[in-house]
Amino acid sequence: MRLTPILAALAAIAWVVALAINTRSKADLAFSPPGEALRERSIGSTEGLSTELRRAFHAGAAFDPIEAPGPSDWLAGQREPGQTYDQFIRTPRNRPDGARDTIYLQPLGLFDADERYPTLEQMTEYARAFFAMEVERLPTLPLGAVGETSREHGGRRQWLTGDLLEGLAERVPADAYCVLAITMADLYPDPAWNYVFGMASLRERVGVFSFARHDPAFYLGGRKPGWEALMLERNCKVLTHEIGHMFAITHCIYFQCLMNGSNHLAESDSKPLHLCPCCLRKLHRSVGFDPGARYAKLAGFLSANGLAEQGRWFAERSKVVDAD
Ligand SMILES: [Zn+2]
């Protein structure tokens, strides 16, 4: 095993997502939601922007302020400094350009074992609409072709994330902005941990994420009617949150937002599919899209894929942003 590249990859790990382990709650970590003035300031001045962009980045009633965390929620145990738009634009970061303009999804292992699962095609289409960029799927690879280390834990096989990230970093296509591996296998970041949902390395522009725990069949209680749409929503949410980190967008502490950190599945389920005005503006700065057209495309995808209620929010935003 090549230790140095693994250590290098681990040192570069930028985010561990949705840890199921961290439940500490200390006074010095206490988070209180910022007030309206701070939320406004997070977006930065929109003076001089077009009317459409000013509407898109306006913190109106469609965007809820972030809620105070419960005892086991992300912000109860993690100190998050926040990242305003003005801080973001001063951050050295990757940006798509003429040479690196494609987001690649790399399926690892068996994926469509159950034909009612959200399909890779659905997730690719959603990511394409969300990022307004080229999103391509690489041919599926067995987990063992990318990572070397796995273990039996709690009756199931789990794969070591650092190892997979190292393997992915060696396979980044020349025109890739980033490569996000997705798998139905369970993952762990370190022998001391029970599991991890996913992990990403900004420097190597690779990430890996497991959807195994998005399936209600993973838990006691199992699948209930409508589980397919719930799982699609979870997969789309996590996929876009993770890719959002690849644009150097850190966890949001201002609004209820796709880029909020999550400590467990129920918390992640309570977060919206959309970006708040601050995070939307960051993505817009990196990609440059038509906000109204992007919202309309996302609305169309969601309503056509069993997520009509979520789609209505995007349809409404499209109308507001593009109003005459
Ligand atoms: Zn995150």
Ligand SMILES: [Zn+2]
């Ligand atoms: Zn946000």
